Amino acid sequence: QEKLVQSGGGVVQLGRSLTLSCAASGFNFLDYDMNWVRQGPGKGLEWVALIGHDIYSQYYMESARGRFTVSRDNSRGRVTLQMNDLAVDDAGVYFCARSARNFASMDVWGQGTTVAVS
Amino acid sequence: QSVLTQPPSLSAAPGQKVTISCSGIGSNIGLHSVSWYQHIPGTAPKLVIFDNHQRFSGIPGRFSGSKSGTSATLAITGLQTGDEADYYCGTWDSRLSAVVFGGGTKLTVL
Secondary structure: OOEEEEEEOEEEOOOOOEEEEEEEEOOOHHHOOEEEEEEOOOOOEEEEEEEOOOOOOEEEOHHHOOOEEEEEEOOOOEEEEEEOOOOHHHOEEEEEEEEOOOOOOEEEEOOOEEEEEO | OOOEEOOOEEEEOOOOOEEEEEEOOOOOOOOOOOEEEEEOOOOOOEEEEEOOOEEOOOOOOOEEEEEEOOEEEEEEOOOOHHHOEEEEEEEEEOOOOEEEEEOOEEEEEO
16 A cells, blocks of 8 residues: 655744654655645645655745755655744644656645644 | 635535636646645545546546646536535646645535
8 A cells, every 4th residue: 555654743943943754655665756735724735845756856835945855765765854943834734745647746645744833 | 825726615516516717827737737636624635636637546537627728627516515625726837846736625515
């Protein structure tokens, strides 16, 4: 079964850092680009970052550039989102998701993890 | 404010048909294929449509997608109460070098 299992998240103080992780299983992780998508309280889905299957391509939403870093370990089937200088607007539920046919078609999603900024 | 524009909410009776629009510009929908997601808050989003009109595995034929120019549409026929959810369109934007989503449409099946 193709699966993404997330860990990390929690309550963090304004301006501090937090790392989210996502472990893949049941598919060849090397073949897929990976995303982070979030949903703030009362808001819609918002794409955060993408890392290419080859690790060299990385893209970020504008407000994440310079603060967030997406990385992956293809040997362990894991993708990570390092978030620095967290702001109130960064609070929400974060999902990792696998891109399928193209960047925006995400067919496998993690269960979501909550980030709260105090 | 989202890059792609969707109606905030729609409602229809069971058995009826509803269409959800998604409007963009040349650098996003005009150039790239559109995906649609069904999201029930508190759960993970589900891919419904990819490549503008392809149904994802397990999605019933009641769901269909189309694209014309810089707009896309998701149609759901034979509405069921289980279709109540938020629906989002998404695509790549070449100018932003980013995945962009619509603001979401809350579908109510009365």
